[in-house]
Amino acid sequence: MPEWRSDVAAGPADPLVDNAHRFVLINGQLIERTEIEGCQIEAVADALRADVGGVILEAPTEADDAIGAINTAFVTDGVRLTVAEGADIERPIELQSIHDGGQVHTRNLVTVGAGAKAAFIDRHMGSDEDVLASNATELTVREGAEVRWIIVQEQGAAASHLGTFRLTLEKDAKATLFIANYGGRLVRQEVHAAATGEGAELAFRAINMIGEKTHCDVTLELDHLVANTTSTETVRNVVTGKAQGVFQGQIRVARAAQKTDAQMACNTLLLSDESGFATKPELEIFADDVVCAHGATVAEIDEDHLFYLMARGISAKTARGLLIEAFVDEIVEELDDDALIEALEIRIADWLEANG
Secondary structure (H helix, E strand, O other), X not given: OOOOOOOOOOOOOOOOOXXXXXXXXXXXXXXXXXXXXXXXXXXXXXXXXXXXXXXHHOOOOOOOOHHHHHHHHHOOEEEEEEEOOOOEXXXXXXXXXXXXXXXXXXXXXXXXXXXXXXEEEEEEEEOOOOEEEEEEEEEEXXXXXXXXXXXXXXXXXXXXXXXXXXXXXXXOOEEEEEEEEOOOOEEEEEEEEEEOOOOOEEEEEEEEEEOOOOEEEEEEEEEEOOOOOEEEEEEEEEEOOOOEEEEEEEEEEOOOOOOOEEEEEEEEEEOOXXXXXXXXXXXXXXXXXXXXXXXXXXXXXXXHHHHHHHOOOOOHHHHHHHHHHHHHHHHHHHHOOHHHHHHHHHHHHHHHHHHO
16 A cells, blocks of 8 residues: 655646646645636635534545545645526536655545536546546536536556546536546546536547556446436447456336437457456436447457558558557547547557557
8 A cells, every 4th residue: 555645846837738727636635726817716724623523524435436535534735616597617527636656645626607607627647656646526517517627647667556436417408428437457437427407518538548457447337317318338448468448338218208219339459468448338227218328349450451551551560550540530530629539549549659
């Protein structure tokens, strides 16, 4: 078990997108924050001191929520942020959690008010020192609000990263949740989402770039609780070396949730004989007027496609890289934000250089 450390040298990173509002947690302590018009902001450490009864820590924990329990026991700080009703936050809000080893436990509590719009970039990174990092985030999207939340996990080679994300979508709320896993030795990211209001829409996307001897597990539980809600879930995985990955995706449609439209797909490229990926898509449907489907594929790089590129003078390594990038970029480009797409594609290219 990594020791607690608070006197190590780590510093803020440049924002993923140049004009982002930046909040920086170093080794579990909020050291930099930005005032944003239309937002009410508080450090979780201050909220913890004021909330003797622990009310703000109750919602993210359940009997079988091990990550939530660990985080609740050891959380030190984070960001508590409320976007006012009708506010349009034009610049993205970047939450950085950076460490230099030891243990780091952070929590973010975000509410986006009715009719508001906001985008968040949630980054987790650090050195190659041994670390146990946990993060619990709770996001509530009120009626008619629109949110884009990007999780970028780029921990060091010795890191154990545990994340849990709880999302509530009210009437006519729209959310895009995008997860990009590029690093870490042991990674588990859980997502627990609920569409609680009619007209709610969720677009869930994830890319998992898994190499060497790492293990990466993404688990999604999505509850459609009322009628006329929509969700799409697309996961792309690239696995090489002796790495192992898992995607567990469960969509539950309640009896009252008629007219639900939910579509899930998980696609994996295996680049080595010793790598592996396990997929477990699930549908649990109690309504009888729905459109729901799930599917999964696991494949290697198509040799015909590889030959086509090599026949035109492209080296085998470059050709493989182009095919892998095309496989992953298809969902990255759905973000429709040039600066954000470029930043994510740079990290894909860096991963390919190290693992290709």
